[in-house]
Amino acid sequence: MVAAPKVGWLFLTSLVLVLIGLVFIYSSSSVFALESHGSAAYFVCRQLFGVGLGLIGLIIGWMIPTEQLRKLSPYLFLISLGFTVLTLLPGFGMHIHGSSRWLRLPGLSLQPSEFLKIALIIYVAYLLDQKKFQKQSFWGSFVPLSIVFGLTAGVLLQQPDFGLAVVLGMTVFMLLLIARFSGEYLLGAMLLLAPAVGLLIWLKPYRLKRILVFLNPWNDPRGAGFQIIQSLIAVGSGGWWGLGVGGSRQKFFYLPMQHTDFIFAIISEEVGFIGATALVMIYLFWMYFGMRLAWQMSDQFATYMTLGFVILISLQALINLCVVTGLFPTKGVGLPFVSYGCSGLISNLTMLGVIARSARKSV
Numbered sequence: 001m002v003a004a005p006k007v008g009w010l011f012l013t014s015l016v017l018v019l020i021g022l023v024f025i026y027s028s029s030s031v032f033a034l035e036s037h038g039s040a041a042y043f044v045c046r047q048l049f050g051v052g053l054g055l056i057g058l059i060i061g062w063m064i065p066t067e068q069l070r071k072l073s074p075y076l077f078l079i080s081l082g083f084t085v086l087t088l089l090p091g092f093g094m095h096i097h098g099s100s101r102w103l104r105l106p107g108l109s110l111q112p113s114e115f116l117k118i119a120l121i122i123y124v125a126y127l128l129d130q131k132k133f134q135k136q137s138f139w140g141s142f143v144p145l146s147i148v149f150g151l152t153a154g155v156l157l158q159q160p161d162f163g164l165a166v167v168l169g170m171t172v173f174m175l176l177l178i179a180r181f182s183g184e185y186l187l188g189a190m191l192l193l194a195p196a197v198g199l200l201i202w203l204k205p206y207r208l209k210r211i212l213v214f215l216n217p218w219n220d221p222r223g224a225g226f227q228i229i230q231s232l233i234a235v236g237s238g239g240w241w242g243l244g245v246g247g248s249r250q251k252f253f254y255l256p257m258q259h260t261d262f263i264f265a266i267i268s269e270e271v272g273f274i275g276a277t278a279l280v281m282i283y284l285f286w287m288y289f290g291m292r293l294a295w296q297m298s299d300q301f302a303t304y305m306t307l308g309f310v311i312l313i314s315l316q317a318l319i320n321l322c323v324v325t326g327l328f329p330t331k332g333v334g335l336p337f338v339s340y341g342c343s344g345l346i347s348n349l350t351m352l353g354v355i356a357r358s359a360r361k362s363v
Helices: 003-037 042-063 066-086 113-129 138-158 162-178 183-203 205-215 226-237 263-295 300-324 342-362
Strands: 093-096 099-105 108-110
Touching (some): 003 042, 003 342, 042 342, 066 113, 066 300, 113 300, 138 183, 183 205, 263 300, 263 342
């Protein structure tokens, strides 16, 4: 019964974030939507459809018993991995903005990697919970986890979705730290991954270009540095109190991806430093309630799973905020619950349902 208030606060903060997202998706995309689709409400209507599907995902996540998730975790991982692989095959995947991350469905495009990340965290939690899983054993622990994450990262990098691969890698690494995994193996993994990440950046000129633009976007203000410069202009233009909801000037075809990855820039412009800080505080509250809930669970599998979900969503929020404010190089990571994107919203709400079910059963 102790968990009920914290689950309620988790739901409340999530609801507030979704509502904020709907308001600012309309505000940031209305001009672009009217120009490209003939309706100012095009994107917000599609997001509302995503909210409906997300609520179905939330209910499904809540209805599946935690013990059943434990048993199904290997199969869920393989199925979601298989659907993600389909995006790479001709006739199945949709090529958008240089990436093949979406499956073409009747009247809908779906991003399977959003569900792969759920399945990966559930499977890693399952492995960490196994009594036979020796956390100090190379063959019994390090190799199986390396294979599971290696398969996931390999498929994501083929799409390519370097940002999600990095976020998932950080999430799994933090879970292993929490589980007191062998420090020797974690250090070895870091020493191996660091040059591998450097090589992946070096082999793809656009990734290296993003690093150089991050270091000094004003070297090419009309080209590669245009997006981040326009984002900083939007953030700075808001001042303390902002220009008012709907008053953004950067949404008039200055800032690309204004309703997806860079929606926080429009929010900052329209509600200013005070409003943007309030949004950041909502995310901090969300993370706090999620972490507290996870640590109160008596089921170790539920604890690892909930921590994984909370860490993943919190990292995505942190990375997005840092990209928009010029603290990180640009990545294709949206702002959870707020940015436009049906697949991401469905995924986040499904995770929320799983967390609520775990709390109901194991606290």
